[in-house]
Amino acid sequence: MGNVLRAVAAPLGASCGALALLVAYTSTGAAGEAPPRITVVDARIIAAPAGSGSTTAYFEVRNAGPSKDTLLYADSTELGVSQLRRTVRRTGTGRTGRTDPVWAVDVPAGGTVRMAPGGLGVVILDPPELTTGQTLPYSLWFRQSGRVAVRATVTESVR
Known part of the structure; x- marks a missing residue:
C-alpha cells in the first residue's frame, strides 16, 4: 500500500x-480574448412636445478594448418602450427616409459608434412629458459587457 x-x-x-x-x-x-472596454458618453434625449407619440435618444458608445462588443438594446425604467432604429435614406425621392428596427449594433475594438439624427438612434415610444435639463437613467445592454448605465440629459433640440 x-x-x-x-x-x-x-x-x-x-x-x-x-x-x-x-x-x-x-x-x-x-x-x-481580452474583453471589450465600453463607455457611453454624450447621452441625450430630445424633448418632445406634450402628447407626441415618440422621441429619440442618442448616445456615443466607445470601445477602448481589444475586442468588439455588440449593443443589443437600450432601455429606461422611467420612459416608454425603447427601440434601436436606423434611418434609411431614400435616394432620389427628396424624402428623408424611413426608420427600420436594428437588432444589434457592433462596436468595433478601439472604435466608436455615434448615434445621430438621420442615422442610428433609440426611439422612445409614448414618452412622458420631459423637461429640458432633466436627467434620466438609461441602460445600454451589450453581449460581452452586459449592462452599462448612464444618465441621459433632455435637450431642446438635436445638435
Missing part, C-alpha cells in the same frame, strides 16, 4: 500544481 501511495503522490501533486496555476492564470483575465 505504501508503494502505491508513493507512486501516485508525484503525478497527483503535479496535477494539483498545474490546476492551481491554470486557475490563477484564468482569474487574471489573461486567458482567452
